[in-house]
Amino acid sequence: MDISDKKTVLDDAASIYQKREEKSERAKWRELKGFKAKWDHFRAYYLLKTAIWTGVAALVIYAGYAILRPKKEQVLYVAILDAVLLNDETQELQAGYNEYIGIDEKTQESRFDNSMLVSNIRHTSSMQQLMTHVAAGEIDIIIVGESTFQGWGNNLFRPLSEQLPADLYEELSERFCYAPSYDKDGNVIEGEEKPYGLYVTDLFRGREKPFGDYVTDMLSGKETKNEPLVLGICGNSGNEKNAEEFVRYILQRDKSENTQD
DSSP: OOGGGSOOSSOTTSGGGSOOOOOOHHHHHHHOOHHHHHHHHHHHHTHHHHHHHHHHHHHHHHHHHHHHSOOOEEEEEEEEGGGSSOHHHHHHHHHHHHHHHTOOTTTEEEEEEOOOOOSSTTOHHHHHHHHHHHHTTOOOEEEEEHHHHHTTGGGTBOOGGGTSOHHHHHHTGGGEEEEEEEOTTSOEEEEEEEEEEEEOGGGOOSOSSOHHHHHHHHHHTOOOOOOOEEEEEBTTOSOHHHHHHHHHHHTTOOOOTTOOO
């Protein structure tokens, strides 16, 4: 029997033998009628992918910008501890100093930070943050209550005689805040009290007492007592000249001629 003459079970024209042609996305899109149909199709097949790739692209662009953009030179970092100046007072002080020293806002910046609370034993994280910045030579000036300041002495500061020019040093002698000096083991060196800071209470509109002490006294019923504010220039400041100019600024003196650029 010649099997070549037998008919196949399925006709050659059956759909199983027909060549399948996938429609292109462009063709599918054309066939969709109306905005709703197109939006439903896009949402079902492309919205999530588009959102993911857009997010990735945005992160890549932001990271590239953050890495490649020129970093501004920090000309001064003032740490205003225990919220002795409020936000608006701190911002006003910063704006005034920037104008006084003539900062180029495109390439330079100053930092005035009143966020750290250090006078209360519960504020150990702020103290660690402060000491980290000081050790790195990032903080130039510290403004804080007298009792806290005097506990630091030469651990954080150098005598003002080594930091200020002779004429300014002599002019400010009545403002000197003397503090003990300490040896390498943390013991007070007898007879070694030196002018490490300046009393500046009258130069600011802010509160004269650390924020933490206000709360403690209020809860305990103690009578509140204003504590003088003291300014000190950190011993390892990288912007000593600009720190000196800050002292001149709050005293309303003319700027010196050899200010750092």
